[in-house]
Structures are given as C-alpha cells and as structure tokens.
Amino acid sequence: MTRNTRQKAAIREAFEHADRPLSTDEVLAIAQTAVDGLGIATVYRNIKALVDEQWLMVVELPGEAPRYEISGKAHHHHFRCDKCGRVFELHGCVPAIEALAAPGFLVRTHEVVLYGLCVECGQPPAA
Numbered sequence: 001m002t003r004n005t006r007q008k009a010a011i012r013e014a015f016e017h018a019d020r021p022l023s024t025d026e027v028l029a030i031a032q033t034a035v036d037g038l039g040i041a042t043v044y045r046n047i048k049a050l051v052d053e054q055w056l057m058v059v060e061l062p063g064e065a066p067r068y069e070i071s072g073k074a075h076h077h078h079f080r081c082d083k084c085g086r087v088f089e090l091h092g093c094v095p096a097i098e099a100l101a102a103p104g105f106l107v108r109t110h111e112v113v114l115y116g117l118c119v120e121c122g123q124p125p126a127a
Helices: 007-018 023-032 038-053
Strands: 058-059 065-070 075-080 085-093 113-116
Touching: 007 023, 007 065, 023 038, 038 058, 038 065, 038 113
Parallel strands: 075 113
Antiparallel strands: 058 065, 075 085
C-alpha cells in the first residue's frame, strides 16, 4: 500500500498541470511551489512509486536522463527544444511509418523524436 502525502499530491499536480514529460529537476521546481522544503530525494522516491503504480511512465530520449509522463495516453511522439531543453508531446503518428522498414522486417513498435525550437524559444527577440 502506498501513502498519499502532500509531497506526492504536489508531484502528481506538477504532471497534471504541465501536461508534458518532465525531468526530475522540473518536477522539483514545480512541486516546490506547493510544498516548501521538498527535496530531490523525495521527488525520486515518489516518481519511482508512481511508476510502480503505473500512474507514470518513463520517457527516454537518446543521450538524456529519463523524463516521466502520465500513463495511459494514446500513442504519440515527442519534440525536444534545442534551446530550453523542454520536451513536449506530439499527438498522432506518421501514417504507414512501418513501411520504412525493409521487406521481411517486422516492426514491433517505434519512437519518433523531433528536435528544434519550441514556440517560446523560436520567437524573434522583441524590438
């Protein structure tokens, strides 16, 4: 049985309000606004519990620390901003992406990550 604490509730709310994959540092920064004194060890412990409960799932991008997002969402891909490092969900999928595999290959699953500038980072500086 897992306990529902103020810290765990603040961590859940961080994911619900962000509605995108979060790193542990992002979770800490967001959840600290609701719970003074929240530490990174508590964030790690609660994220592990939420993954074990299958409320969260791990999002792995090549060469980066894992991020986490709420489980149970429809199939989707991710976009990582080169400037701010945030990761966003891209809803939907490229039609017939499996057709890229050579004849005779059987595609089980796939991941697509797009890289570039998010809407905030891609804006030209104000004059």
